[in-house]
Amino acid sequence: MPNTFPNAVRACVDIEDRLLKNGLGALTSQYTRRITQGDHIKISGSVYLDEALRKIAGKGDKCVDYAIGVQVTAKEGDRVIFLEVHEANDGAVNTTAQCLSPFTLMNFP
Secondary structure, X not given: OOOOHHHHHHHOOOOOHHHEEOOOOOOXXXXXXXXXXXXXXXXXXXXXXXXXXXXXXXXOOOOOOEEEEEEOOOOOOOEEEXXXXXXXXXXXXXXXXXXXXXXXXXXXX
């Protein structure tokens, strides 16, 4: 059975279960209306990471705003898209890439 985003989130002791939302439910409407998905892609859940990690990260810099679980095929486990919402500038891209580099090889448990 493939690993799923909801199961992976529930396995994270630092993220409260109540913060896992169905589909794009963790995003505000101003962001969800900008996201389109193909018919073959299923959104398996989302988490507002700023709120989820506030207890352990404090109010310092954060890397990304949202984590979105995506199921491309039923045979594969879910993939995660990390979404950082900000105005466009080159410096922010480099900062976000550096923050996420430890997670690029991470698999779900």
